[in-house]
Amino acid sequence: MRYKLTIAYDGTNYQGFQSQNNGLGIQQVLEETLSQIAKESIQVVASGRTDKGVHALGQVCHFDTQNPMTDSAWLRALNTYLPNDIAVLDIVLVDESFHARFSAVKKCYVYVLAKDYNIFRRNYEAYIKYPLNVDWMQQAIQKLEGTHDFKGFGVFVEHKPTVRTMFQATLEETDTHYIFTFIADGFLKYMVRSMVGTITDIGRGKRPLSIMDDILEHQDRSKVGKTASPEGLYLKQVWY
């Protein structure tokens, strides 16, 4: 039996979705808890990894088990035994052809950037102390939409395509925050944080708008801004 699991997590105290350098990963905690409930060894496959300190509002995983429990019994048991920074939002029995990574068609990431530092939000948003020109940032972010080779923004991983289609790349300014939303058919490692770092550099006037073309058309990594810090990043949704 294969289950599809939708989870939220606070990435603050984890090394990322996968364990690294002996630090605890979300995956390890999920697998240990699932195995304990099912009384068999369970492996988890996610839609993709998230990095150290990055959060999820709707990460999707799948796992196989012989345990004949109802969806609601799984949900109750998981939320009882998981630590309080990981929450299962939904669990549903799926066909064995479903694969959390390979069946994913679209993902949404949100990046939350505050205008002022707030000690109570410091692990859940990034902040920028410089004033930003939103017009320049709007022009920059619009250039990301469409099909491009995003190699300039991401880290190349063998066997993973770097040409991706960005369905939505938008920026919303509120009184207190800048909210970036990205929806694409896939993302490279560090790609969202690298795009946000570059766009905010353009907003500060530190880099010209023209670098967007250099990066998207010529994959010129030397033009890319500093990778934005992880605490502002949320994997919001995965579509199948």
Added chain:
Amino acid sequence: MRYKLTIAYDGTNYQGFQSQNNGLGIQQVLEETLSQIAKESIQVVASGRTDKGVHALGQVCHFDTQNPMTDSAWLRALNTYLPNDIAVLDIVLVDESFHARFSAVKKCYVYVLAKDYNIFRRNYEAYIKYPLNVDWMQQAIQKLEGTHDFKGFGVFVEHKPTVRTMFQATLEETDTHYIFTFIADGFLKYMVRSMVGTITDIGRGKRPLSIMDDILEHQDRSKVGKTASPEGLYLKQVWY
């Protein structure tokens, strides 16, 4: 020279304002940072202690130093060297007659109780899964206003008066939260969390409204509800 210091802190990773059982206290961190900047040993006196996990939006302290720095140089140095979960909001030179504890005339505590569990807010608000009758809670909280012997709600500490004047005790309900606000000329240890625990028990129908009189008029501790958890509590303001 005596300075008055107004600070905010995230109490999550501290044993409380004062160090306890070898755990780190806010006071210890403040004193070490101040001493390092002033190059002399500095002691800090606060308006009062806060417990493990309790936060502050406007705790007030004082300290004495020989160091002839301007207020703005102190502010800059402190916010540079303090960890990112303690923020100095204001620092000002005061008369030596000022005392952070003895000169305080009024304090405001706020308690934030959410209707749903949110993993990203779990250290910054309490939550209650039961529906609450706000009418009953409004009637209960109103009984706290005025001058009463609050011994039933607090922990008795020698030489500290238990008769206190509550200037404001109010409850506000939003779509997502219950917000309790208490302003008094002083608070006993655990008093706010004990009042909140009792009022929510009344809201759940677990205890009758009449216990408020038993506790306030007869100091009957057996009628008091469970102490509400610390993560929802904020010391908001101290008046002098």
